[in-house]
Amino acid sequence: MKIAVCVKQIPDPASPYQLDPTTHNLVRPTEQVLDDTDRYGVEVGLQIAGETEGTVTLVSMGPSGNLNGIRQALAMGADGAILVDDETLKGSDSLTTAKILAAAMAPESFDIVIAGTESTDGYSGVVPQQIAELLGVPALTYAKKIDVEGSTVRINRQTATGYDTIEAPTPVLVSVTAGVVEPRYPTFKGIMDAKKKPVETKTAADLGVTVTVNQRIALVVPAPSRSGGQVVIDEGTGHEKIIAMLEQAKVI
Amino acid sequence: MAWIFIEEVSGAPAVVGLEILSKTRADGATTVLYFGKGSDAAFATLGEFGATDVFHLVPSEGSTGTAAAAAAIADLVGQHNPDAILFGQTYTDRDVAGRLSTRLDRTMISNGIDVSLDGSVGVTTEIFGGSQLVTTMFEGPGPHLVLIRPKSFPAEPSGGGAPTVTAVPLPDAGHAGSARVTGSFVEETEGPKLEEAAVIVAGGRGLGSVEGFELVEKLAAPLKAATGATRAIVDAGWVPYSKQVGQTGKTVKPDVYIACGLSGAMQHLVGMKDSKLIIAINKDEEAPIFAVADLGIVGDVHQVLPKLIEALENR
Numbered sequence: 319m320k321i322a323v324c325v326k327q328i329p330d331p332a333s334p335y336q337l338d339p340t341t342h343n344l345v346r347p348t349e350q351v352l353d354d355t356d357r358y359g360v361e362v363g364l365q366i367a368g369e370t371e372g373t374v375t376l377v378s379m380g381p382s383g384n385l386n387g388i389r390q391a392l393a394m395g396a397d398g399a400i401l402v403d404d405e406t407l408k409g410s411d412s413l414t415t416a417k418i419l420a421a422a423m424a425p426e427s428f429d430i431v432i433a434g435t436e437s438t439d440g441y442s443g444v445v446p447q448q449i450a451e452l453l454g455v456p457a458l459t460y461a462k463k464i465d466v467e468g469s470t471v472r473i474n475r476q477t478a479t480g481y482d483t484i485e486a487p488t489p490v491l492v493s494v495t496a497g498v499v500e501p502r503y504p505t506f507k508g509i510m511d512a513k514k515k516p517v518e519t520k521t522a523a524d525l526g527v528t529v530t531v532n533q534r535i536a537l538v539v540p541a542p543s544r545s546g547g548q549v550v551i552d553e554g555t556g557h558e559k560i561i562a563m564l565e566q567a568k569v570i
Numbered sequence: 571m572a573w574i575f576i577e578e579v580s581g582a583p584a585v586v587g588l589e590i591l592s593k594t595r596a597d598g599a600t601t602v603l604y605f606g607k608g609s610d611a612a613f614a615t616l617g618e619f620g621a622t623d624v625f626h627l628v629p630s631e632g633s634t635g636t637a638a639a640a641a642a643i644a645d646l647v648g649q650h651n652p653d654a655i656l657f658g659q660t661y662t663d664r665d666v667a668g669r670l671s672t673r674l675d676r677t678m679i680s681n682g683i684d685v686s687l688d689g690s691v692g693v694t695t696e697i698f699g700g701s702q703l704v705t706t707m708f709e710g711p712g713p714h715l716v717l718i719r720p721k722s723f724p725a726e727p728s729g730g731g732a733p734t735v736t737a738v739p740l741p742d743a744g745h746a747g748s749a750r751v752t753g754s755f756v757e758e759t760e761g762p763k764l765e766e767a768a769v770i771v772a773g774g775r776g777l778g779s780v781e782g783f784e785l786v787e788k789l790a791a792p793l794k795a796a797t798g799a800t801r802a803i804v805d806a807g808w809v810p811y812s813k814q815v816g817q818t819g820k821t822v823k824p825d826v827y828i829a830c831g832l833s834g835a836m837q838h839l840v841g842m843k844d845s846k847l848i849i850a851i852n853k854d855e856e857a858p859i860f861a862v863a864d865l866g867i868v869g870d871v872h873q874v875l876p877k878l879i880e881a882l883e884n885r
């Protein structure tokens with residue numbers, strides 16, 4: 319099977335995020351990391367490719383930076399990457415992102431396109447569905463388990479109360495939740511090989527996508543903050559403080 | 571004129587849809603796109619919450635129906651030109667809204683916690699764990715597509731009568747519509763529902779193991795509380811996803827939220843920081859959960875919780 323996995327390089331979530339004060343876009347440093355959520359998609363892709371003698375191509379949009387995040391995914395074992403890096407795409411909405419990713423994938427005729435359910439930094443949570451519609455393929459969304467049998471893909475689709483089993487024939491898009499599989503850690507060899515793997519860079523114009531912006535950030539203000547209360551160190555009687563507060567709140 | 575998309579869940583309109591309708595009916599937005607089998611009872615409920623007109627979209631047997639629903643809504647938009655269509659930030663709503671956005675070639679705004687429909691359409695979202703509020707205005711032609719987070723508005727009936735229901739046949743969406751549902755499984759959890767409980771006891775990785783979560787359950791029992799969890803322990807398989815609180819789980823606003831051995835990550839906080847009272851137990855004095863807690867106990871859950879449970883059981 320020919321598999322595409324959508325991945326994203328994001329600013330390290332461990333360091334505080336900032337908005338550019340004039341554009342309100344997220345400030346993206348040169349050194350970005352692979353969105354942790356994407357490790358699950360890459361792992362799913364690698365497992366299916368392993369079972370079907372297939373290939374895994376990463377597809378990504380965003381500033382290349384030093385490619386650290388993409389190399390992380392390549393080091394896990396993906397075969398190559400297509401990266402769309404274009405100044406004009408800064409601050410793109412979900413639909414533009416989907417158009418770019420779909421246009422980058424369309425000529426390759428992938429059997430399975432895999433994406434996370436949402437990114438850590440943007441989390442609009444609709445890009446996979448938009449891509450599916452652009453490619454004209456069914457979407458198996460919020461997978462917490464995946465099986466491929468011949469040209470049928472079956473998933474357990476997470477729901478608010480449990481899960482549904484759903485299936486569709488390839489070509490198909492699958493969005494995966496964290497926890498669907500245990501992502502592998504890159505080996506030393508994987509990290510060395512990743513440096514030599516092909517990363518193809520494209521622009522929006524190469525893909526024939528024109529960028530339109532139909533939303534404008536009008537205001538960014540601090541939220542009314544909830545001030546913390548009392549913090550006490552437990553010296554064996556911490557539970558009494560909790561009881562007192564529960565009594566005060568009249569829940570006991 | 572705005573429309574509200576409402577999915578049917580267990581035979582009734584999804585609560586998030588009723589929440590949105592409760593907010594928008596004052597602006598005259600009372601047309602609902604209802605996605606599901608439908609019944610007189612379900613339509614009556616929509617009417618009680620202010621719906622006057624319902625376009626009823628029935629998925630064909632065994633199909634997920636989301637691609638076909640998007641196609642049918644796109645046709646309706648062509649006929650009626652609504653200014654906006656509001657969805658819940660839920661799984662099925664995201665599936666339909668994403669496809670619709672592509673079909674109509676319209677931008678969309680996700681994670682709304684407030685929306686204004688007078689004149690131009692604006693949406694408020696929270697960023698950075700809810701520490702900042704962003705207001706975004708749509709530009710260009712409508713319909714503007716918005717996803718609203720659950721619990722953004724209270725669901726309050728307005729006592730309306732039965733709405734006018736128009737059945738809308740779903741077209742064949744071809745290969746894009748070929749996803750089929752072959753089974754449906756409920757991971758039953760006992761006790762009060764997370765979204766409705768007055769008290770929630772939630773646990774995180776600090777409980778140490780799946781056995782540690784029993785402390786959370788034991789504390790919940792005398793308080794008649796629902797139990798919640800962080801994504802870390804859902805992913806670890808200790809508890810089912812239906813217990814997850816946060817950005818990719820449930821949004822809750824109970825009277826009391828007791829956080830046990832969870833750090834208070836940004837993605838967890840957005841799901842619970844509007845609880846009336848927050849009590850946190852964490853052994854790390856620097857844990858971010860303490861910044862939103864009304865009472866923070868710096869201590870070991872394995873010390874504090876058993877004493878607390880015993881004290882409550884002896885009352």
Ligand SMILES: Cc1cc2nc3c(=O)[nH]c(=O)nc-3n(C[C@H](O)[C@H](O)[C@H](O)COP(=O)(O)OP(=O)(O)OC[C@H]3O[C@@H](n4cnc5c(N)ncnc54)[C@H](O)[C@@H]3O)c2cc1C
Pocket residue numbers: 354355436437438441773774775776777799800801802803814815816817818819820830831832833834835836837838841851852853854857869870871872
């Ligand atoms: C896109 C995305 C979406 C996400 N959505 C969600 C979501 O919906 N909900 C969610 O919860 N998370 C979500 N997360 C994950 C989130 O970022 C955190 O990783 C997660 O909430 C951490 O869970 P935790 O607090 O249980 O674990 P940790 O962060 O590991 O915290 C454990 C805490 O327990 C304390 N502790 C350890 N031992 C003890 C002890 N003996 N006694 C007392 N305290 C102890 C530690 O001091 C620590 O603070 C999401 C992440 C991403 C990227």
